Amino acid sequence: LAPDTQRRLGRAFFARKTAPVAVELLGCLIHVERNGEQLSGRIVETEAYLDSRDLASHAAWSRRGRETMKQEPGLVYMYRSYGIHAMFNIVAKEPDSAGAVLIRAFEPLDGIETMLTRRGVSDPRQIASGPGKLCQALGLSLDDHLVDLTTDQSIWIEDGSAPGTILNSVRIGITKSPELPLRFFDGQSEHVSATRRGIVWEANETKSVP
DNA sequence: GCTGTGATTTTCT
DNA sequence: GAAAATCACAGCT
Numbered sequence: 001l002a003p004d005t006q007r008r009l010g011r012a013f014f015a016r017k018t019a020p021v022a023v024e025l026l027g028c029l030i031h032v033e034r035n036g037e038q039l040s041g042r043i044v045e046t047e048a049y050l051d052s053r054d055l056a057s058h059a060a061w062s063r064r065g066r067e068t069m070k071q072e073p074g075l076v077y078m079y080r081s082y083g084i085h086a087m088f089n090i091v092a093k094e095p096d097s098a099g100a101v102l103i104r105a106f107e108p109l110d111g112i113e114t115m116l117t118r119r120g121v122s123d124p125r126q127i128a129s130g131p132g133k134l135c136q137a138l139g140l141s142l143d144d145h146l147v148d149l150t151t152d153q154s155i156w157i158e159d160g161s162a163p164g165t166i167l168n169s170v171r172i173g174i175t176k177s178p179e180l181p182l183r184f185f186d187g188q189s190e191h192v193s194a195t196r197r198g199i200v201w202e203a204n205e206t207k208s209v210p
Numbered sequence: 211g212c213t214g215t216g217a218t219t220t221t222c223t
Numbered sequence: 224g225a226a227a228a229t230c231a232c233a234g235c236t
Contacts, residue, residue, distance in 0.1 A: 047228070049228070056228070057228090058228080080227090081228060081229055082227060082229050083229095085229050085230070087228065102228060104228090130229070131228070131229075132229050132230060133230075172228075172229090173227090173228050174228055175227090193229095
């Protein structure tokens with residue numbers, strides 16, 4: 001009905017190093033409320049994209065990405081992937097730096113029927129186990145580019161309890177800087193994105209974060 | 211269960 | 224003109 005001002009994540013949460021923000025977003029709740037529909041989910045998978053030294057980051061090779069990822073922490077960075085899928089990212093970085101967190105998967109909570117219909121599936125694990133699926137389920141599009149998650153009335157993030165087991169691995173679907181372990185996910189969740197061709201799934205307990 | 215392929219469009223060189 | 228932070232489905236085993 002409205003953002004919970006006590007639990008809503010504010011500017012300070014996102015104004016830190018990108019990787020710790022990606023880790024701490026695990027377990028938090030993403031809310032989208034539009035057209036009287038209430039949609040929410042518990043974030044279970046994220047990836048960090050750093051400044052121009054991270055060659056997989058749009059900050060390194062895309063003008064639009066670089067300019068967006070230098071903006072105010074907490075703003076939304078949307079882009080289209082492979083000509084088809086929308087991707088939902090949150091600007092997260094220290095001052096005078098660049099960075100964003102890609103939200104890759106969530107466990108559906110509110111609005112499951114609506115999201116199943118939008119996705120054209122019957123298994124809840126198919127609702128948001130991947131960044132493109134997630135945007136389709138929530139109805140997010142490039143029109144949401146630059147929305148401020150700390151003030152917007154239709155999209156926001158609320159604090160939640162951290163998963164019992166947090167694992168990390170290399171990031172999925174990239175070719176440059178592939179060795180960095182900047183993907184983080186809930187080791188207990190059924191809702192993380194599935195393994196597919198050629199992807200190395202060396203999962204390690206996250207002890208320290210770059 | 212796994213692997214290969216095509217879809218489709220924005221952005222940059 | 225190519226590449227891209229993906230997905231679904233066909234066809235095989």
